[in-house]
Amino acid sequence: MSNLGAFTGIPRDALASIFATDGKSPTTFARTNLPRIGMYDSASDSGNVALTTQIMTSVPIFLQAGDVVTNLSFRSGATAAGTPTNWWFALYSNAATPALLAQTADQTSTAWAASTTKTVALASAQTIRTTGIYWAAIMVKATTVPTLVGAGVAPAIATGETSLAQNSGSALTATAPATIASPTAQLFAPYCLIT
Numbered sequence: 001m002s003n004l005g006a007f008t009g010i011p012r013d014a015l016a017s018i019f020a021t022d023g024k025s026p027t028t029f030a031r032t033n034l035p036r037i038g039m040y041d042s043a044s045d046s047g048n049v050a051l052t053t054q055i056m057t058s059v060p061i062f063l064q065a066g067d068v069v070t071n072l073s074f075r076s077g078a079t080a081a082g083t084p085t086n087w088w089f090a091l092y093s094n095a096a097t098p099a100l101l102a103q104t105a106d107q108t109s110t111a112w113a114a115s116t117t118k119t120v121a122l123a124s125a126q127t128i129r130t131t132g133i134y135w136a137a138i139m140v141k142a143t144t145v146p147t148l149v150g151a152g153v154a155p156a157i158a159t160g161e162t163s164l165a166q167n168s169g170s171a172l173t174a175t176a177p178a179t180i181a182s183p184t185a186q187l188f189a190p191y192c193l194i195t
Contacts, residue, residue: 031194033061041077043147050148056169058137067128073119073193075149081112082144090176094132098180106174136192148190165189
């Protein structure tokens, strides 16, 4: 048994089909929670929405010690934000109860059109000290929340598995909660890019 478990192949070869659709690799630091294949608009996922107004949605993302996180990006689907009053992104720690590391400025009523990637800078860049699973979060308070591009995901089944998407908080407005407390697993994970 190797450090790859029972897998005896060459990992890069096994993943070649995934990377082949990616085209060129990024020329700057970038990490994502999902591969860029198989994405669709959350509006087409019957019953599994990406966002609920004033509720935070967070997704796990693997970060390595030394990574410097400056921006978070999410992409809207076919539905734009309708009359937004607050929206922001946030980065949470890898603690058992994830703690807020940094939040973007509240974007208040800034428009978010359909099929548009929004990249917003954290209030302060975060240098990751410990390799592990961190959490990228999004919250939108709006009359109509935007749909997001992402993927349907299975809930955690085996003991110790991490949810691939979760909701938490209530009645949120301009400020991200200090921790991700009492999250509820979701079956749609929005795609997030960290740079």
